[in-house]
Every structure is written in structure tokens, then in C-alpha cells.
Amino acid sequence: MATTRILPQADNFAAQVLAWFDQYGRTDLPWQQQPTPYRVWVSEIMLQQTQVATVIPYYQRFMQRFPDLDALATAAQDDVLKLWEGLGYYSRGRNLHKAAQIIRDSYAGKFPHDITTLETLPGIGRSTAAAILSLSQDQPHAILDGNVKRVLARYHAVEGWPGETRTLQRLWGYAEQHLPNTRNAAYTQSMMDMGATLCTRSKPRCSECPLQNDCQALLQGNPQAYPGKRAAKVLPEKTAVALVLCNAAGEVFLQKRPPTGIWGGLWSFPEFADNTQLHIWLQENITHTSLTLQPLPTMTHTFSHYRLHLQPVLVDLNTTPSRIMEGSGWLWYKAGSELAGGLSAAVRSHFQH
DNA sequence: AAAGCGGGGGA
DNA sequence: TCCCCAGCTTT
Structure with missing residues (x-):
């Protein structure tokens, strides 16, 4: 007043x-x-x-x-x-x-x-x-x-x-x-x-x-x-499971992500809400009788609106895929090779280690 | 791509 | 009382 x-x-x-x-x-x-x-x-x-x-x-x-x-x-x-x-x-x-x-x-x-x-x-x-x-x-x-x-x-x-x-x-x-x-x-x-x-x-x-x-x-x-900035908001935390599927040729299976959402349109590991979903996918898509699932260290990615804790699970097929090397929406990726399209941050950081 | 911006309106 | 939103600009 x-x-x-x-x-x-x-x-x-x-x-x-x-x-x-x-x-x-x-x-x-x-x-x-x-x-x-x-x-x-x-x-x-x-x-x-x-x-x-x-x-x-x-x-x-x-x-x-x-x-x-x-x-x-x-x-x-x-x-x-x-x-x-x-x-x-x-x-x-x-x-x-x-x-x-x-x-x-x-x-x-x-x-x-x-x-x-x-x-x-x-x-x-x-x-x-x-x-x-x-x-x-x-x-x-x-x-x-x-x-x-x-x-x-x-x-x-x-x-x-x-x-x-x-x-x-x-x-x-x-x-x-x-x-x-x-x-x-x-x-x-x-x-x-x-x-x-x-x-x-x-x-x-x-x-x-x-x-x-x-x-x-x-x-x-x-x-x-000055003036002070707005305090960074506490970001919601989300978790997901990523499948790192390897073949004997040293290639990794990647899927193209949907056009919208995080890493939209980029190539990335198949991602699942949890281990149950991962197991279902493996049963439906991999014919091997026995698979070894090896958890890798969790990767954390921070986006503008949430934090993602990604649990990578390594599955090594120890075989070379028979014929098809690439389909629509998926491919076998050899580290360092040319790729039509970008790689998600998850994949890039995986190959840096 | 991210922050800033004055006030309204809903939780 | 707090929080989010609107839409366009600037960094």
C-alpha cells in the first residue's frame, strides 16, 4: 500500500x-x-x-x-x-x-x-x-x-x-x-x-x-x-528395463522408437516396463532353449520432465542370426558402423563403456 | 530447447 | 495459497 x-x-x-x-x-x-x-x-x-x-x-x-x-x-x-x-x-x-x-x-x-x-x-x-x-x-x-x-x-x-x-x-x-x-x-x-x-x-x-x-x-x-531462478523441480522417477541382445557377430539388436516421446525416432534397445514384460518378449521372439540374462549396471538419464533409471539386461545368443539382418523397425547394429538415423543416448552411452 | 513473462483460475 | 497455464521471444 x-x-x-x-x-x-x-x-x-x-x-x-x-x-x-x-x-x-x-x-x-x-x-x-x-x-x-x-x-x-x-x-x-x-x-x-x-x-x-x-x-x-x-x-x-x-x-x-x-x-x-x-x-x-x-x-x-x-x-x-x-x-x-x-x-x-x-x-x-x-x-x-x-x-x-x-x-x-x-x-x-x-x-x-x-x-x-x-x-x-x-x-x-x-x-x-x-x-x-x-x-x-x-x-x-x-x-x-x-x-x-x-x-x-x-x-x-x-x-x-x-x-x-x-x-x-x-x-x-x-x-x-x-x-x-x-x-x-x-x-x-x-x-x-x-x-x-x-x-x-x-x-x-x-x-x-x-x-x-x-x-x-x-x-x-x-x-x-539475480533475480534467483526457480528451484529445479523434483523430477518424477521412472524405471524401465532395456534388452541388450547380442549375437555371435558382436552385433546388438536395436529397435526404432516411435516418432514421439523420448528418443523419438531414434534407434534404441528394446525397452520394457519391467522384467515380466521382458520375459514375455523373449519367449515370443527368441527360440533358444536356454538364455542367460545378465543384469548390467543401471543407467540413469535425466530429461526435462523426469528421470529414467534404465536397467540393462544382457542376453548373449552366441549364435549368428541366420538370414535377416534387418527388418522394418529393427536391425542388428555393429558398434561404430554407419546407421541411417540417430542412436538414443542409452545406446551411445552403452557403447562408450 | 528452455526460460521468462502478469494475471486468471482451479486444486 | 500454491500451481499451472497460455503462446511467443530471446538466449
């Missing part, structure tokens, strides 16, 4: 941010011309998850077609979504349209100038509501979009991933603490511009930053370490 600040700034953070804005801040963006709440609102919604350069042409078409709140509220949803095509996150367009109708019907068509009311509208959260009223009305609210999160996380060396409630609360605290007593709109724009152009995710241009002398992350020598 932004409160009235009657004391002078505790530090010169805001002064430096404002001074930078006066020299380098953007003032030529379409929504900065006649920054009415409606125009700023539309721009802020479009700018969620989307960069300025992408937004500009969409914004211009949108404003041409829906120059004011009433035009938007009256439009058919399809007409709104048509202008959103290609921007992504289409619920933004639907919510924008819905909110326009709510303002028309419940607020007599007058755009709410009160942050609490604004936040109740679909598509408008705390940061977006603050940005609209700051930029269009110069109201003293703090924003906290991705750019500002980066600037503050670095300046204060805030540990933790901003998605965590605790980290987010700290960042909001700093965002409010640094607000200037005047020129809030310029300050808000400056924070966004600094985040977008200086305090970038990778290769921040710290030597050009007005905050470089006090930035804790920079003083630590590693601004890129």
Missing part, C-alpha cells in the same frame, strides 16, 4: 532514476502521446509478456479501430480478437473487452481512477493497475513488472526466485520504498526503460546504469545471478 511520504527521500535512488529518464528515457512511444487511462491501459495489457517493438503495430491498429472505451465495449468480441491475432495470450484480449463492458455498464463509462477498483477488473492485477494510474494520472503507485523485479533484485541483491511469495513481498517492499515524492509517471517509465535497456537479463550494461555505485549485485560482481 503506497502511503503519503512526507519525509525527503531516504536515499537518492529515485533521484538517479529520474535523472536518467530525463536524459535517456523513452518519450516517443505511441501510448505516451495523449496518455489517457484508456490508451495506457490498452498498452499495458499488450505489453504483458510482449515486447515494445512487437506491440507498437498492434497498438496502432487497435487504437485506430477502437479509439475510445465505448468503441471497444460496443465491439463484437471477434472483432477484438481479430486485432489480437498473433500477439498471443488471447485471454488478454477477451479480458480487455470484458473490462470495457464492465466500465461502460457499472461505472457509467468512466474509467476508474482508483487503484482498488481498477484491480477488480479482469486482466488488471496490482502492477498493471499501478502502471495505468501512474503513467496516465501521475498517481504515486509502485509497479513491479519483470523489468522492475530485475532492477530491484539486483540493486538489493534479493535472494530467491520472484515467484516465491516471500521474495515477491520483499520486492514490493523495495518498490514502494523507493518511490519519489513527485514525478511518479516519469519514475515508473524510467524503471521500465532501465530494466528493458540496461538491466537486461543477460549482459546488463552496468557501466551505463545510474545505480551502478550502490547496486549490491554489481558490488558482488555478479549481477546476472
Whole structure:
């Protein structure tokens, strides 16, 4: 909650941010011309998850077609979504349209100038509501979009991933603490511009930053370490059995995997959910009277979404397969030989040992 | 190919 | 309150 600040700034953070804005801040963006709440609102919604350069042409078409709140509220949803095509996150367009109708019907068509009311509208959260009223009305609210999160996380060396409630609360605290007593709109724009152009995710241009002398992350020598990344999720563990079937020629039996899923379309060992499935397969496909099954050391593979513990079982036929060396979907593979298609990581690591 | 992004909505 | 999702971009 932004409160009235009657004391002078505790530090010169805001002064430096404002001074930078006066020299380098953007003032030529379409929504900065006649920054009415409606125009700023539309721009802020479009700018969620989307960069300025992408937004500009969409914004211009949108404003041409829906120059004011009433035009938007009256439009058919399809007409709104048509202008959103290609921007992504289409619920933004639907919510924008819905909110326009709510303002028309419940607020007599007058755009709410009160942050609490604004936040109740679909598509408008705390940061977006603050940005609209700051930029269009110069109201003293703090924003906290991705750019500002980066600037503050670095300046204060805030540990933790901003998605965590605790980290987010700290960042909001700093965002409010640094607000200037005047020129809030310029300050808000400056924070966004600094985040977008200086305090970038990778290769921040710290030597050009007005905050470089006090930035804790920079003083630590590693601004890129902030904000913290999301903790790696604990991956589900899966187990499977792989058949390493060898013949007397020193070749290994491989199957082509289905086109989708892990190792899609690659050549790999026949894989089974468990030993029972392996035994069934062997009985159906191998005519030898007695087979020796020799377990090999377990191989662990980590994918983006799970960890696979693969139990290889070696079966040596000690015979040379009579005729067919290759069928559709399977073949006998000699280590190092040419192969039309890739090998799964499991097979590659098997042959490296 | 993986992460980031502001808010909505469901668990 | 937490978690996942949407869709496109950037790295």
C-alpha cells in the first residue's frame, strides 16, 4: 500500500532514476502521446509478456479501430480478437473487452481512477493497475513488472526466485520504498526503460546504469545471478528395463522408437516396463532353449520432465542370426558402423563403456 | 530447447 | 495459497 511520504527521500535512488529518464528515457512511444487511462491501459495489457517493438503495430491498429472505451465495449468480441491475432495470450484480449463492458455498464463509462477498483477488473492485477494510474494520472503507485523485479533484485541483491511469495513481498517492499515524492509517471517509465535497456537479463550494461555505485549485485560482481531462478523441480522417477541382445557377430539388436516421446525416432534397445514384460518378449521372439540374462549396471538419464533409471539386461545368443539382418523397425547394429538415423543416448552411452 | 513473462483460475 | 497455464521471444 503506497502511503503519503512526507519525509525527503531516504536515499537518492529515485533521484538517479529520474535523472536518467530525463536524459535517456523513452518519450516517443505511441501510448505516451495523449496518455489517457484508456490508451495506457490498452498498452499495458499488450505489453504483458510482449515486447515494445512487437506491440507498437498492434497498438496502432487497435487504437485506430477502437479509439475510445465505448468503441471497444460496443465491439463484437471477434472483432477484438481479430486485432489480437498473433500477439498471443488471447485471454488478454477477451479480458480487455470484458473490462470495457464492465466500465461502460457499472461505472457509467468512466474509467476508474482508483487503484482498488481498477484491480477488480479482469486482466488488471496490482502492477498493471499501478502502471495505468501512474503513467496516465501521475498517481504515486509502485509497479513491479519483470523489468522492475530485475532492477530491484539486483540493486538489493534479493535472494530467491520472484515467484516465491516471500521474495515477491520483499520486492514490493523495495518498490514502494523507493518511490519519489513527485514525478511518479516519469519514475515508473524510467524503471521500465532501465530494466528493458540496461538491466537486461543477460549482459546488463552496468557501466551505463545510474545505480551502478550502490547496486549490491554489481558490488558482488555478479549481477546476472539475480533475480534467483526457480528451484529445479523434483523430477518424477521412472524405471524401465532395456534388452541388450547380442549375437555371435558382436552385433546388438536395436529397435526404432516411435516418432514421439523420448528418443523419438531414434534407434534404441528394446525397452520394457519391467522384467515380466521382458520375459514375455523373449519367449515370443527368441527360440533358444536356454538364455542367460545378465543384469548390467543401471543407467540413469535425466530429461526435462523426469528421470529414467534404465536397467540393462544382457542376453548373449552366441549364435549368428541366420538370414535377416534387418527388418522394418529393427536391425542388428555393429558398434561404430554407419546407421541411417540417430542412436538414443542409452545406446551411445552403452557403447562408450 | 528452455526460460521468462502478469494475471486468471482451479486444486 | 500454491500451481499451472497460455503462446511467443530471446538466449
